[in-house]
Amino acid sequence: MSDDIQVKPTTTWRERRQFQHLPWSIYQGDPHWVPPLLADERQMLGWGRHPYYEQADSITLLARRGGKAVGRMMVQVNPAHNRKYGDKLGFFGFFESIDDSAVARALFEVGGLWLRERGMEAVRGPVNPSLNYTCGLLVDGFDRSPCFLMTHNPPYYAGLLESCGLAKSQDLYAYEMNSALLADIMERYQPAVLSALESGNLVVRPFDPARYQQEIDLYLDVYNRSLEGTWGFTPLAPAEARQIGRELRHVLDPHFAAFAQLDGQVVGAVLALPDYNQIIRKLNGRLFPFGFLRLLTGRRHITAARVMAVTMVPGFQHAGLALVLLDYVAHATIKRGITRYEFSWVLESNKRSRGTLERAGMKIVSTYRLYDKAL
Numbered sequence: 001m002s003d004d005i006q007v008k009p010t011t012t013w014r015e016r017r018q019f020q021h022l023p024w025s026i027y028q029g030d031p032h033w034v035p036p037l038l039a040d041e042r043q044m045l046g047w048g049r050h051p052y053y054e055q056a057d058s059i060t061l062l063a064r065r066g067g068k069a070v071g072r073m074m075v076q077v078n079p080a081h082n083r084k085y086g087d088k089l090g091f092f093g094f095f096e097s098i099d100d101s102a103v104a105r106a107l108f109e110v111g112g113l114w115l116r117e118r119g120m121e122a123v124r125g126p127v128n129p130s131l132n133y134t135c136g137l138l139v140d141g142f143d144r145s146p147c148f149l150m151t152h153n154p155p156y157y158a159g160l161l162e163s164c165g166l167a168k169s170q171d172l173y174a175y176e177m178n179s180a181l182l183a184d185i186m187e188r189y190q191p192a193v194l195s196a197l198e199s200g201n202l203v204v205r206p207f208d209p210a211r212y213q214q215e216i217d218l219y220l221d222v223y224n225r226s227l228e229g230t231w232g233f234t235p236l237a238p239a240e241a242r243q244i245g246r247e248l249r250h251v252l253d254p255h256f257a258a259f260a261q262l263d264g265q266v267v268g269a270v271l272a273l274p275d276y277n278q279i280i281r282k283l284n285g286r287l288f289p290f291g292f293l294r295l296l297t298g299r300r301h302i303t304a305a306r307v308m309a310v311t312m313v314p315g316f317q318h319a320g321l322a323l324v325l326l327d328y329v330a331h332a333t334i335k336r337g338i339t340r341y342e343f344s345w346v347l348e349s350n351k352r353s354r355g356t357l358e359r360a361g362m363k364i365v366s367t368y369r370l371y372d373k374a375l
Contacts, residue, residue, distance in 0.1 A: 005070070005103060007110040010060045016047060018069040019062050022096050025069075026154065032145040033152055034277045035285040040247075044129060045074060045094065051239035052129055055079050059114055060094070063103050071097035071104065075111035076129055077118050081234045090115035090375070092125035093135070096153075097160055104160040112375050124169060124232075124372050126151075131232050132240070136172045136345065136368025137161065144366060147306040147342040148251075148276045150174065151368060158369065166371035170231060174344035174366040175357045182330050182341060185360045202321075204328045207257035216245035218259065222269045226311035231349050232370075251276060255332040256305065260312075260325055268312040270325035272333060275304035275342075304340040305333050322356060 010016045020038055027033035045060055046053040058076030062069055074094045082089060092111060097103045115123055127135040134151050139158050146152040177185075207215050224235040236244065251273060260268035279298040307329070310322045333341075345368060346353050
């Protein structure tokens with residue numbers, strides 16, 4: 001470790017404040033950066049009550065030079081992942097650094113030691129704190145602002161990680177299309193959609209806000225079942241699912257979600273969210289006292305949506321069902337002024353989903369990377 005760089009765990013209120021506010025200096029002048037909501041970030045860092053940390057063990061590290069914060073990182077162990085995959089894998093996330101490889105190396109030296117002391121043999125990231133939340137390092141698409149719950153970072157970050165010995169593990173892609181292309185796709189495939197629906201046993205129904213908790217439980221059950229077997233996926237624990245349900249209540253537009261039922265059984269679901277980053281970027285990290293009001297009142301002016309998931313349970317994972325769900329969301333969202341859609345993220349190894357999107361004419365607009373390193 002460089003003599004003039006100190007890396008220590010954050011234990012005091014002042015250290016944690018430095019940790020959270022470091023990005024404001026890193027991203028000064030970056031027109032595409034969206035400041036995080038600080039209260040939400042504190043929860044995701046494990047400084048508040050969050051069910052993810054009922055099992056996971058973590059530490060937040062702050063790098064300083066001459067008393068000034070110059071880098072930060074969280075490292076953690078997720079026992080649920082290691083039980084599922086038989087791994088001894090640690091994770092890192094919430095990484096930020098000035099453009100200095102010595103800072104990054106100092107962070108990974110201390111973080112790697114902490115992980116080795118807990119029996120870990122490798123590290124993966126960035127995940128904040130897992131693949132079920134925000135994740136990935138932006139490596140292509142720096143000329144675009146991130147969509148809601150997607151990451152953004154300076155172009156030099158990839159070089160910093162690679163200078164520390166990290167190597168690509170998997171890429172995540174964001175696809176984009178406008179409402180005109182979506183309307184054209186839906187018109188092209190309308191006969192197939194109508195044929196599926198007219199068969200009599202397939203029904204697409206909207207999300208019912210009057211049964212909010214039951215609907216969220218149903219959606220997250222489909223989510224967990226549909227992603228089983230996907231690279232790196234660890235199912236949400238029940239307490240985590242309930243927490244996500246509480247968080248979605250404030251941002252979910254019921255018109256942007258739907259279920260597919262076959263013979264009365266739910267076999268698929270779609271969830272899109274308005275791109276709240278169009279509002280959050282103006283809040284400067286603070287939801288209260290007036291940010292929450294701006295979020296609610298500004299929702300009707302949002303012009304983009306992120307299609308987070310079109311999920312089907314095993315045995316029903318085919319393009320036809322996805323088209324039926326997408327057709328429903330297309331009609332609902334276009335009526336509400338949405339003109340641009342981002343489908344994110346899609347695993348590099350998910351050939352089926354990538355093929356469906358690319359055959360429809362969608363292009364990759366951003367690439368995010370996960371890195372691994374042996375310890």
